[in-house]
């Protein structure tokens with residue numbers, strides 16, 4: 001069985017004291033968990049959060065990375081720097097980076113390659129806008145983002161891949177995809193992975209759902225066959241809400 005993975009994407013939120021307080025509250029409750037749990041703070045708080053995690057079973061992730069390992073790239077952060085501060089995961093291709101910052105599939109692919117080569121674990125985000133969904137293009141868009149992001153990497157290289165399906169229209173809007181809508185796209189993604197890499201690999205990849213996940217809707221989303229956890233934005237900023245989502249996930253998966 002795929003171990004469910006619930007990660008909090010804090011985005012550009014919290015100050016240092018708030019970040020440490022939040023992770024301490026989580027660490028109290030998360031000493032050993034059936035569900036894998038991660039937090040992705042802003043770069044500047046990674047070290048303080050790593051220290052606050054202590055011996056709790058909480059993975060540390062970054063929200064982005066650059067593909068070069070060092071050099072004259074003002075403002076950028078490398079995989080090696082992330083590993084130096086105990087990061088294990090990196091979010092790539094989040095819709096806010098695609099749509100606000102203008103990242104392309106080509107750039108995301110270069111980042112993914114660097115992440116894989118470094119031994120970090122990628123969380124590759126895909127998802128359609130409301131216009132694309134209304135035009136019946138959801139599967140085409142998701143397929144292009146998967147193909148563009150993964151490129152010609154092999155199943156062996158992608159052993160640690162996590163995918164996050166985040167419909168853009170559900171992010172930060174309070175309007176989550178229904179369990180059926182989400183499951184349809186998750187099934188499509190797993191089918192695409194099966195065709196490209198074979199069933200054994202496709203069955204092993206965890207596909208998170210992201211977009212207005214809350215304690216109140218997590219259970220029914222996580223009960224879907226092809227949903228293996230969540231990438232949580234707003235609700236990951238409050239310990240009680242994030243813990244509620246983790247518990248709902250464990251319950252939905254019978255753990």
Ligand code: 13P
Pocket residue numbers: 009094166170171172173174210211212213231232233234235
């Ligand atoms: P919200 O949970 O705030 O909708 O954000 C989802 C998200 O973008 C996680 O990466």
